[in-house]
Amino acid sequence: MYLPSHFAESDLNVLHRLMQDHPLSTLVTQTSAGLDVNHIPLILSAGEGEHGVLRGHVARANPVWKDFVATTDALAVFQGADAYISPSWYPTKKENGKAVPTWNYAVVHAGGPMRVIDDAEWLRSLVTRLTTHHEAAMAQPWSVGDAPPDYIDKMIGAIVGIEITITTLVGKWKVSQNQPAQNRTGVVDGLLSGAQPNAAAMAALVAGKKD
Template identity: 65%
Template sequence: MYLPLHFAQPDALALRALMRDHPLATLITHGAPGLDANPVPLLWLDDGSPHGLLRGHVARANPVWRDTPPGSEALAVFHGPDAYISPNWYATKRETGKVVPTWNYAVVHARGPLRVVDDAAWLRELVTMLTRTHEAALPHPWAVSDAPPDYIERMLGAIVGIELPLSSLQGKWKASQNQPAENREGVVTGLRQRGGAADQAMADVVGRAG
C-alpha cells in the first residue's frame, strides 16, 4: 500500500478499533488459480503476539480454503469510513483557486499466513464468540443455543475455519492531514452539512486527525 508518512496511522488501538467496528474484511489470497478476494467477517483477538490474530470462517463450498497453499501469506483489508471531498470546501479555493477534489478514507491492512481449521469444536467456539460479539448491542441477542442442536451441527459442517496469525498491521488514515487548518475545518463543515452516515464518520476522523 502506498503510505505517505502524513497518512500513516501508527496507533495500534485505532487499528484494532477500525477492525472491530468494520469487521467485514476483503480477504486476498494467492493460490493455483491466481489471486482471489473474498468478503469475510473477521474477528481480531489478542493472543499475546505483537499484532494479534484474526479468526473467521468460509463456506465449505468456497474453494479458497483448498486452493490457498498452507501457510501462504494472505492479506485482510478492513475498510473504514470514506467520503468524497469537494474542493468547494477549501478556504484556499477562494484565495487561489488552486484546489482539486479528492477522496478521504481509513483502511487497515492485516497480513499473515493463512491457516485452515476444519474442527467442529473449534468452529463451535468461534461461531459462539462471533455471535456474542455481533449480537451484544441488540435488545434481545440471539444465541447459538437458540437453534436446534442437530441444525447447528449441520451448519457447522458447512463451514471451514480460517486463522491469520498477524505478521504486520498497517493503517492509512487519509483524512486531509496534508491540508492547512482552515481547509480541514472546511472539510469537516462540508461533511457535516452533507449529512450522510459515512460523511459524519469521516468528519469525526478528519477532526481527530487535525
C-alpha cells in the same frame, strides 16, 4: 499500498479499533490460478501475538480453504469511513482557485500466514463467540442455543475455520492531514452539512478523533 508518511497510522490501538468496528474484511489469497478475493467477517483477538490474531469461517463449498498458497501470506483489508471531499469546502480555493476534489478514507491491511481449522468443537466455540459479540447490542440477542442442536451440527459441518496470525499491520488514514488548518475546518463543516453516509465519521477523523 501507496503510503505517504503524513497518512501513515501506526498506533496499534487505533488500528485494532477500526478492525473491530468494521469486521467485514476483504480477504486476498494467492491460489494456483492467481489472486482470490473473498469478503469474510473476522473477529480480532487483539492480545494474541505481536499484532493480534484474526479468526473466522468460510463455507465448506468455498475453495479458498483448499486452494491457497500456504507459503504466501494472506491479506485481510478492513475499510473504515470514507467520503468524497469537495474543493469548494476549502477557504483557500477562494484565494487562488488551486484546489481539486479528493477522497478521504481510513483502512487497515493485516497480513500473515493463514491456517485452516476443520474441527467441529473449534468451530462451535468460534461461532458462539461471533454471535455473542455481534448480538450483544440487539434488543433480544440470538444465541447458538436458540436453534435445534441437530440443525447447528449441520450448519457447523458446512463451514471451515480460518485463522491468520498477523505479522504485518499497516494503517492509512487519509483524512486531510495535507491541508492547512482552515481547509480542514472547512472539510469538517462541509461534511456535516451534507448527506454522505459516512460524513459524520469522516468529519470526526478529520477533526483528529481517531476512535
